[in-house]
Amino acid sequence: MSLCKRRGFVYPSSEIYGGFSGFWSYGHYGTILKENIKSLWRQRFIFDKEAMFATDTSIIGNPQVLEASGHVSNFGNEIFKTEVGTGEDTVVSHLRAETAQGIFVDFKNLVDSHHPKLPFGVGQIGKAFRNEISPRDFIFRQREFEQMEVEYFVKEEDWEKYFEMWREVMNRFALEVGIKAHELEVSAEDRAHYSKRTIDFQFDYPFGRGELWGLAYRTDFDLKNHNLDYFDEESGTRFVPHVIEPSLGLDRTILAVLTSAYTEDELGGEKRIYLKLNKNIAPVRVAVFPLLKNKPELIAKAREVYAMLKKEIPNIEFDDNGNIGKRYRRQDEIGTPHCITIDFDTLGDPSTGSGQETLKDTVTLRDRDTGEQERVKISELSSLLK
Ligand code: ATP
Numbered sequence: 001m002s003l004c005k006r007r008g009f010v011y012p013s014s015e016i017y018g019g020f021s022g023f024w025s026y027g028h029y030g031t032i033l034k035e036n037i038k039s040l041w042r043q044r045f046i047f048d049k050e051a052m053f054a055t056d057t058s059i060i061g062n063p064q065v066l067e068a069s070g071h072v073s074n075f076g077n078e079i080f081k082t083e084v085g086t087g088e089d090t091v092v093s094h095l096r097a098e099t100a101q102g103i104f105v106d107f108k109n110l111v112d113s114h115h116p117k118l119p120f121g122v123g124q125i126g127k128a129f130r131n132e133i134s135p136r137d138f139i140f141r142q143r144e145f146e147q148m149e150v151e152y153f154v155k156e157e158d159w160e161k162y163f164e165m166w167r168e169v170m171n172r173f174a175l176e177v178g179i180k181a182h183e184l185e186v187s188a189e190d191r192a193h194y195s196k197r198t199i200d201f202q203f204d205y206p207f208g209r210g211e212l213w214g215l216a217y218r219t220d221f222d223l224k225n226h227n228l229d230y231f232d233e234e235s236g237t238r239f240v241p242h243v244i245e246p247s248l249g250l251d252r253t254i255l256a257v258l259t260s261a262y263t264e265d266e267l268g269g270e271k272r273i274y275l276k277l278n279k280n281i282a283p284v285r286v287a288v289f290p291l292l293k294n295k296p297e298l299i300a301k302a303r304e305v306y307a308m309l310k311k312e313i314p315n316i317e318f319d320d321n322g323n324i325g326k327r328y329r330r331q332d333e334i335g336t337p338h339c340i341t342i343d344f345d346t347l348g349d350p351s352t353g354s355g356q357e358t359l360k361d362t363v364t365l366r367d368r369d370t371g372e373q374e375r376v377k378i379s380e381l382s383s384l385l386k
Contacts, residue, residue, distance in 0.1 A: 001138055003273065004258065007334050009033065010139060022135030022143030029334050030254070032283035032315065034146075037177060037253055038125055040281065041148045044173050045246070051120035052150075053110060057102025059127060060084065063093045068225050069101050070194075078130045080143075095129035100245065102126075103151045104222045111230065118232065118241060119162055121152035125250070137207050139251040146250035151222075153230070153241040159217050163197060166246045167215055170201060173248075178278045179203060179256045181212055194221035203256045212252050218243040257281065261335055267371045274368060275335030284317045284336040286385055289327050291343040293320040302342040305363065305378055309340075312382050332368055338385060339366040346378075 004010040008027035012019035026034055046052045060082060080095040096102065103122045110122060125148045135141050154162045167183075174181040186198040195216045203212040220240040223229065229240045261275040279285060288306040290298035299320060306318045317336070319327050324341065331339050341364045344353030348360025364373040365384065376384060 003262070003275075003333060004030065007330070009258070009334075010254075022132055022141075024139050024142060024251075029283040033257070033277075033281060034250065034254060036281040036283070037250065037257070038148065040176060041125070041173065041248065042123070044169060044176070045148070045150050046123040049121070051116050053114060053116070053120070053122045055103060055106065055110075055122050055124045056126065057099070057106060057124065059096050059129075060093050061096065061102065061105065063091060065101055065105055066094055069104070069222070070225055075130060078132060080129045080131050097130050098128050098247070099124045099126045099147045099149045100151055100222070100247070103149070104226055104228070107153075107223060107226070107228050117234070118230070119152060119154040119158065121150050123148070123150045125149075137205065137210075139255050140205060140207075140210065142251060148248040148250055148253075150244075150246045152244040152246075154244060155232075155239075156220070156242045159196075159242050159244060162244050163215070163217050166244055167199060170213060170215060170246055170248070174201070176278070177253065177257050177281055178260050178276075179212070179253070180260070181256075182209070192216070192218075194219055203252070205255065206259055212256055213246070213248040216245045216247070218245050272329065272332060274332035276369060277335035277337070279337040282335045282337055283315065284331065284334060285313050285315045286338045286340060287317045287319050287327070287331045287336050288340045289319050289324060289342065291324060291341055297347055298342055298344070301346055305340065305342060305381070308378075309382060309385070313385060328366065328371075335368070337368050339368075340364070340381065341366070341373075345375075 007029060009030035011025045011027055013023035013025050014020050046054055075097045079097055082093055082095060084091045084093050103124055126146065127144060128147050129144050132141055132143050135143055152162055152166065171181065181201040181203055184200040184202050186200055191198045195218055197217040199215045200211050201213040201215070202209050220242050222243060223240050229238055231238050258275065261277045263276050264271065264273050286309065288302055288309070290302035292298055303318065306316065310316050321327065328339060343364065345356065345359035346361065346363050348357050350357055359375065361378050362375050363378060365376050366373045
């Protein structure tokens with residue numbers, strides 16, 4: 001938690017007023033890490049699949065949605081009430097407790113716009129709100145959080161096949177973001193009454209094992225509640241599709257990613273902390289430094305290398321603050337996989353550096369995990385960093 005605050009990942013919400021229980025803000029690196037995870041999720045859960053649609057539904061909906069969806073029994077007093085409109089026109093509504101409901105409510109619109117054939121699905125990333133009685137464990141249990149959910153519509157007889165398909169997608173996603181997830185088959189007594197099968201993906205948080213994500217077979221419960229059905233052109237019949245729901249909490253993913261990546265070791269006789277983030281989600285892919293900050297020729301060359309790489313690697317950072325050791329420590333703590341340093345040998349001036357002219361236009365490339373540096377040609381950098 002202190003690293004998250006020190007380095008700009010996560011701050012307590014409205015901290016100057018003493019914070020607010022259950023609410024957190026993401027800082028610069030936290031926001032970028034979140035965006036990287038979201039875009040990987042979109043790739044794996046929507047774009048890589050056929051007949052997957054994206055949506056972004058409203059957080060506040062018609063109050064009837066709440067009644068029809070069975071949320072009152074599911075979430076009880078955990079729902080945030082809000083007033084919509086003014087004066088006599090005021091209507092009491094609520095903030096959604098899960099992103100899924102908007103997908104079901106818009107089911108007819110989706111079918112009318114795209115005429116999809118079963119199986120098909122809809123994916124959504126968005127905020128959800130629960131007035132949790134005891135928010136706790138940093139960003140694990142919050143009152144405002146973000147979900148990445150898919151509702152996948154299938155014919156009843158196909159549910160097992162597609163349950164397995166999403167189970168595999170979730171397990172692969174865990175590996176790709178660097179998390180070790182443990183599957184827990186939820187027993188009939190512990191499942192929601194409408195679910196015929198649920199797997200909880202759990203994670204070993206510093207405070208113990210807890211839920212990370214869920215995968216549920218929700219039967220035809222949701223569409224039925226909203227009196228929605230589907231006309232199958234192939235068979236010429238009308239029926240209610242069944243639903244498989246992979247539901248991923250984004251904040252719990254971030255917490256699992258950060259705690260998995262957090263490493264303490266010793267480098268060059270000194271203790272250090274670093275985040276062993278996978279390079280596909282690290283907020284900064286590579287940082288470029290001039291060896292010294294008061295030598296204009298080093299800075300100019302470093303800026304040139306930075307500008308060249310930025311065209312191909314947008315999440316690159318230029319840093320000339322403090323001394324080089326401090327910069328390495330900072331980049332280690334935010335999980336930057338590689339650092340590039342421009343020194344006097346790069347300039348190839350025989351009167352400075354090691355004096356070896358053959359080192360002209362080479363830089364040092366430092367690996368975060370080992371701390372080792374190798375000398376590489378500037379022209380090879382972009383292919384080495386891919
Ligand atoms: P829990 O049992 O921990 O309260 P849940 O079973 O109520 O969670 P779901 O309704 O299945 O959770 O919501 C799907 C996902 O949303 C969860 O797997 C989790 O990642 C995330 N989530 C749920 N509640 C919270 C919360 N209060 N804060 C942060 N993330 C949450």
